[in-house]
Amino acid sequence: MKKILATIGLAFAAIAVASCSGSNGEGKGPGSYNSFKKKSDYRSSMKVYQNKSVYAAATPQNTKIRIDLSDQRAQLLVGRGEHVAIDTPVCTGRSAKPTKPGTYPIMEKIVNKRSTIFGTTYYKGRRVHGGDRRKYHGRRDRYLGAPRPYWMRMTSGGIGMHGSSSVKRYPSSSGCVRTPQTVIPKIFAKVKEGTPVQVVR
Numbered sequence: 001m002k003k004i005l006a007t008i009g010l011a012f013a014a015i016a017v018a019s020c021s022g023s024n025g026e027g028k029g030p031g032s033y034n035s036f037k038k039k040s041d042y043r044s045s046m047k048v049y050q051n052k053s054v055y056a057a058a059t060p061q062n063t064k065i066r067i068d069l070s071d072q073r074a075q076l077l078v079g080r081g082e083h084v085a086i087d088t089p090v091c092t093g094r095s096a097k098p099t100k101p102g103t104y105p106i107m108e109k110i111v112n113k114r115s116t117i118f119g120t121t122y123y124k125g126r127r128v129h130g131g132d133r134r135k136y137h138g139r140r141d142r143y144l145g146a147p148r149p150y151w152m153r154m155t156s157g158g159i160g161m162h163g164s165s166s167v168k169r170y171p172s173s174s175g176c177v178r179t180p181q182t183v184i185p186k187i188f189a190k191v192k193e194g195t196p197v198q199v200v201r
Helices: 001-017 033-035 053-056 184-188
Strands: 063-068 073-078 082-090 100-103 109-122 126-134 142-153 161-163 177-180 196-199
Touching: 033 082, 033 184, 053 082, 073 177, 073 184, 082 177, 082 184, 142 184, 177 184
Parallel strands: 063 196, 161 177
Antiparallel strands: 063 073, 073 082, 100 196, 109 126, 109 142, 142 161
């Protein structure tokens, strides 16, 4: 019985995605994804697009993430037709430490991650350094990593997608994909380890 109900649920999810109008469920009228993307401030805006019906049909088994380095935006895509559930501004790596194009499977998911490199260093209760801990060589007795909420690791070298309160509209991170705090939990909930993250230019 449970298998039958699960099959029915997946069928309804597929119908929900397939029923969206237009290519990739984007439509053409006011409020559609195509309309949202064609706005003159698309690249500079902090506005977030969400298609509620497509998002409801999303599961960790049928999603992927696309990150566009030129637009500094990311999309949560659903199903074979890659219907857009979410389109959000992001902030990728600056020129000295770029986020490299390619396809990366999510390697781990951690809700309350802290950085092992960037954070605050203390000595006898006093803050002695902030930022890259590798650049500080003085005395220390405590290190507190900077928060990386809803962490989704993309590479073994420490690059991932995570929530941030500093999402600028140009590349300025150290390689990670900073995502607005209000959006990242929604993406995190719809992906799993192994979900592909496609970084394009």
